[in-house]
Amino acid sequence: MNMQGLHEKKEGVILSVRNLSTSFFTGSGEVKAVNGVSFDLEAGKVLGIVGESGSGKSVTAYSILQILTHPGRIVGGQVLYKGVDLAKFSQRQMREIRGEQISIIFQDPMTSLNPTYTVGNQIGEAIRLHTSRRGSEVRDRIVELLTLVGINEPQKRADQYPHELSGGMRQRIMIAMAIACEPDILIADEPTTALDVTIQAQILELIQKLQDELGLAVIMITHDLGIIADMCDDIIVMYAGSIAERGSADDIFYNPHHEYTKGLLHSIPTMEKTDDMLIPIAGSPVDMLAMPAGCPFAPRCPSAMKVCMTDMPEELEIGDGHFASCWMNVKDMVMAEAGEQHE
């Protein structure tokens, strides 16, 4: 396979996921954690993936990088990065991609860092592995990176161990490692969930700054609709392994076309104090081992129809780049057409 072409910077769609499916083959059966997911990531844009626990948002990211843990594996679909299908890559080939082309930062910076090495050493590892820099050049680059991610006294910090740093600083170290080789794509998997609000603001600000300066494309995975609204150009809403709806931030927040998206937006309190009650989504999340035959959201959906229980809805284009998988849209479309014919 020609790896040379991967190093050219391109405009437009940089990552294109097509019909991706990932399953975990557990003792009690197959869990379809990701079930036929398709989306595009444009260069230099921030794409948010939002969903509740178990919706498959993290597994989608892990599938892109092939860092799934046993017993999970990709069972179908393509991950096209600059036209090359990463899903067919061996682990060895993926090593050229991870860190160099696509990087990831995780939720808990403490468990992602090795407690027995200094942070400088760990950032240096990525640099030595992927570039020809050696010796003092590596050290210079470490200090440069630490300065870039806003760490004071970078010379001193490089020689410290992870336990000597606060949670926010550790996440900065993780980010420094992730951008060490100037990747095209940064995947941020719940990067601020373990952090306090004021520290979260610092980290989000940093990711935005780096995205701007380095022209990174970012995939932001989170359960927090606030972060999504704040950071993302495009949004994917996931439920039980499938994409419920995807579109621009304004499409999703101001013109939702899936009952789950609507339910989510009604479930979050706002900053304005009102006496109105929240409108929660009824029921509990689906049991991934016993998925319903039709739309996975149907058992909790307030406007579910007969067809929702038996058939999975197709993804329908609502507007430019705005897609939703809901039978209600099909119904509306048919009704509208019938109305036109009537006239």
Added chain:
Amino acid sequence: MNENNNIVEVVGLKQYFRVKTGFFRRRNLKAVDDVSFAIKKGETLGLVGESGCGKTTVGRSMIRLYEPTAGKVIFDGQEMSKRNVTHMRRNMQMVFQDPYSSLNPRMTVEDIIAEPLIVHKLFPKKKDRHAKVVELLKLVGLSPEHARRYAHEFSGGQRQRIGIARALSVDPAFIVCDESVSALDVSIQAQILNTFKKLQKQLNLSYLFIAHDILVITYMSDRVAVMYLGKIVELAKTTEINRNPIHPYTESLYSAVPIPDPITARKSQRIVLQGDVPSPLNLPSGCSFRTRCPYATEKCAEETPPLIDRGDEHYAACWNR
């Protein structure tokens, strides 16, 4: 009975922990340092702050899961002490954060909910107890058939409902909700928040609602207290604190909240605080926020600002605002 309509009053509460800082060295960690507030009947007081600010400790000291270092907790005119703690807890209950570790996996739901009734010697007849458990399950939105099951058979949201039923079993007037929805998904969180609100109206309950999520606090609370490093830095009505925060910490905390609305988010300016929270073992002199405060002056290092009423029961502790 007391005359001022307060269900519970906390006066000068201090909670210090002895911690090891060296081989022989022991120091006081001031988890809660001189905190006072009152909660009216049927009111919800929100207590918000970041991790380690002491908000959970306040809740736990109030119902004496810890023996307070100093200060008083007065419930309905009666001071809580070591002696009457069991009696007092009949009126003060708690709903915990983690619905997984706060329910005994070896007990059925009925045993869990009936345990406080046995402790407080209410409903001595087994039949009456069962009837009460069924009534409670219905009240929190579970079905009576659930009584014979074990906690592991339920989802997180349902477990939290069991925790609420247990707290309500002794008909308390006041409940401490310690991060009671933060382990739940958004859609389930809304269900539980609504349950809390509905029960409050139905049973005229008062809540101390502890959370780190400002949107949740805003939704639930009539008044909000903001804590930083063991002290209340601001206390006011919810609308008042949202619109006109006085303390610089409150201001930056509220501005840091990501708003789930893209248009507002694009317009709003975050006030990003520099640096991290200092160690509670090594507090700065004077105002403990001064190390991160953009308005700090010399006076802030010398003297601790008192919590003063700035009009209309809006309290703030800052020298410069």
